[in-house]
Amino acid sequence: xxxxxxxxxxxxxxxxxxxxxxxxxxxxxxxxxxxxxxxxxxxxxxxxxxxxxxxxxxxxxxxxxxxxxxxxxxxxxxxxxxxxxxxxxxxxxxxxxxxxxxxxxxxxxxxxxxxxxxxxxxxxxxxxxxxxxxxxxxxxxxxxxxxxxxxxxxxxxxxxxxxxxxxxxxxxxxxxxxxxxxxxxxxxxxxxxxxxxxxxxxxxxxxxxxxxxxxxxxxxxxxxxxxxxxxxxxxxxxxxxxxxxxxxxxxxxxxxxxxxxxxxxxxxxxxxxxxxxxxxxxxxxxxxxxxxxxxxxxxxxxxxxxxxxxxxxxxxxxxxxxxxxxxxxxxxxxxxxxxxxxxxxxxxxxxxxxxxxxxxxxxxxxxxxxxxxxx
Numbered sequence: 001x002x003x004x005x006x007x008x009x010x011x012x013x014x015x016x017x018x019x020x021x022x023x024x025x026x027x028x029x030x031x032x033x034x035x036x037x038x039x040x041x042x043x044x045x046x047x048x049x050x051x052x053x054x055x056x057x058x059x060x061x062x063x064x065x066x067x068x069x070x071x072x073x074x075x076x077x078x079x080x081x082x083x084x085x086x087x088x089x090x091x092x093x094x095x096x097x098x099x100x101x102x103x104x105x106x107x108x109x110x111x112x113x114x115x116x117x118x119x120x121x122x123x124x125x126x127x128x129x130x131x132x133x134x135x136x137x138x139x140x141x142x143x144x145x146x147x148x149x150x151x152x153x154x155x156x157x158x159x160x161x162x163x164x165x166x167x168x169x170x171x172x173x174x175x176x177x178x179x180x181x182x183x184x185x186x187x188x189x190x191x192x193x194x195x196x197x198x199x200x201x202x203x204x205x206x207x208x209x210x211x212x213x214x215x216x217x218x219x220x221x222x223x224x225x226x227x228x229x230x231x232x233x234x235x236x237x238x239x240x241x242x243x244x245x246x247x248x249x250x251x252x253x254x255x256x257x258x259x260x261x262x263x264x265x266x267x268x269x270x271x272x273x274x275x276x277x278x279x280x281x282x283x284x285x286x287x288x289x290x291x292x293x294x295x296x297x298x299x300x301x302x303x304x305x306x307x308x309x310x311x312x313x314x315x316x317x318x319x320x321x322x323x324x325x326x327x328x329x330x331x332x333x334x335x336x337x338x339x340x341x342x343x344x345x346x347x348x349x350x351x352x353x354x355x356x357x358x359x360x361x362x363x364x365x366x367x368x369x370x371x372x373x374x375x
Contacts (some may be wrong), residue, residue, distance in 0.1 A: 012369075013033075013043070015367060018033050018348065020062065021033040023361060024353075032074065034061035035061060038059055038061060039055050046372065056093070058077070062077050062078065062105065066130075070115060080100060082106065082120055083098050088355055097135055103124055105122060105123045106120050107123065107150050110152055115253050116131065117132065120249055127144070127152050143166050144172035145172065147168040148166045150165055151165040154210070155210055160177040161182070163237075165206070166205055170184055170185065207226040207294060215305025218322050221237050229292070230288060230289040230291055231293065232282040232310045235279050262291055291312055294348065295350050296308060300354045307374070314346075315342065316343065320336050334345035353356050357373040
């Protein structure tokens, strides 16, 4: 493992803190970032300066995502609203569509691989599934979280399932076609914490990452969870779901669900968690974060999915070797962490690009976006 203090390239354009960044898969080196200034900055890493700064809202832009398979369309969340734009019409920059289904501020949006649904996680604990072909609300996923829902991701190999994480320390695996959870992992329970002495912060779920379908030979079918206690958990999704199916005798609830019934089902799901699936805890004992882990992403450069990159409130970005995860049953393995990158500020978000250099983009708590090279 090596420590790096390489001087990053600085991308200027925002007038307030940068909140999120995404990198194009189809146009290597093309990056978009959002900020608390309500703007999106467009960068081409082959050029020195920002290409375009676009004002898209009255408030902070909390999340961005491209439309899967068509990166000419970008989705933007600000407040309770999601808008879509055509990246080739930045001058007029009028939204193609606007969705107002969330009742609280949206924290993350993500498009499914088939470009048919958009998932929106909000402060009320809900996940709204929007049908972006029919331009309507498809399903509201409620009662999975009792606090802010901070993150959501589709499962590429399961077309009707999403995973959400929240500040109630829960990870919820949903069948969104039926609107109910298949599995709930409560990291607030002692048996689900790899190291209870990691730090004093609660095990809030701040971000989750799921590998693309073409990464599975490197990563297996996993979900990576960045938590408030500093631990990055690697969970085998199929193992978790198989345990639930084999142990659960709960029949699907029909019709409307009362609060008491939801709580009963929630408690039953938590009991299942005690047996656990195949999990790997990347904690401080293997060089992990010493403060809250805020974001995670898989590498798009080189062998796609070979690396997992995590960022934290300890002002560090850590690069992990996913190819060494398989078969590891405990976190007592010092070969998993291959690189530390020291920053001056806490990490808000990060993403990777499919280029050989300048392939890690980091939004910290400043208004300047940083770009690093991982070789």
